[in-house]
Amino acid sequence: MIQEARIVAGFTGAGISTESGVPDFRSAGSPWMRNKPIPFETFLQSAEARREAWRRKFVMDDLYRDARPSQGHHGIASLIASGHMPAVITQNIDGLHQASGLSQEQVVELHGNGTYAACLSCGRRHELEWIRRHFEASGDPPECTDCGGILKSATISFGQPMPEGPMRRAQKLMASCDLCLVVGSSLVVYPAAAFPAFAKENGARLVIVNREPTPLDSMADLVIHAEIGSVFSAFVS
Incomplete structure (x- = not known):
């Protein structure tokens, strides 16, 4: 499914970093x-x-000062390097996507x-x-x-306005993608969690990889409940 996609929008949450010890x-x-x-x-x-x-x-x-990028982070980095994914949108604040080799421009940080x-x-x-x-x-x-x-x-603390630049970039990417890949997000923290649903409503296929069920599982084209590292090890180059 990923290989067939023209533009993949990555969306990550805490689950991708718990395997790093965060x-x-x-x-x-x-x-x-x-x-x-x-x-x-x-x-x-x-x-x-x-x-x-x-x-x-x-x-x-x-x-978590000794946390290092997980197989999930490296898998996302490989997808970006391959050209399938322009950037990854993340709810995380730990900087592990950058530590996996991504540039600041390749990471859209919704929560700072x-x-x-x-x-x-x-x-x-x-x-x-x-x-x-x-x-x-x-x-x-x-x-x-x-x-x-x-x-x-x-x-971005509770009660602090969401960052306008990253929010605009995320919306643009979700509007243009034909596949939204959600990795390790419970999809309960809004407004960030609204982006995958927005992509689906705009015609993109939705794939969710998460250990636990999410509120969007019923609308997804594919749901994988498994350890993220085991799923993404296939993408690590």
């Missing part, structure tokens, strides 16, 4: 439940909330990226290593070195 947000006993992200408005309004957000951020980073920080005022990128040294030495996160603005992990 905790799933919704699994029972997930460390994310003990270190929940601070809502965006609370982060903006309270210096104490910002300190706690960064403390939780570094705790979570330590849990947790491997660096950005100033909420001027947008300048700041590296986490420097922020962490400052935070652990002083107890407070630093301000932007350019404008003095608030620094935040470059992820």
Whole structure:
């Protein structure tokens, strides 16, 4: 089915990264439940909330600092290298698609990226290593070195607007594809999860590879409930 497709739109979620050792947000006993992200408005309004957000951020980073791309990531990278898939749309924030060899342009990050920080005022990128040294030495996160603005992990927090550029790119890709390949997404987090349904409604075939059932299984042309690595090992070149 993939070989026959003219344009494949890849769409990945947490399941592709759990095989790399990155905790799933919704699994029972997930460390994310003990270190929940601070809502965006609370982060903006309270210096104490910002300190706690960064403390939780570094705790979570330590849990999967050694994570490496899985067979699923490498399979997606091979599909992009073959020309079948222009880019992969991801809900993940771990940067593992880039670590598998993809360029930033080949990864459409709907929920941002947790491997660096950005100033909420001027947008300048700041590296986490420097922020962490400052935070652990002083107890407070630093301000932007350019404008003095608030620094935040470059992820989309609850209550924060979705990024316009990536959302437009995702919609364009889903509108033009003739096959949408969903990998490791529970398809319950909106608005991101609406994209595969949008592709199907626009005439694309829908393939879902996920360990557990999803709300879109009934409309899919093919559903594979299996370990992602075992499915995608065939695509790794």
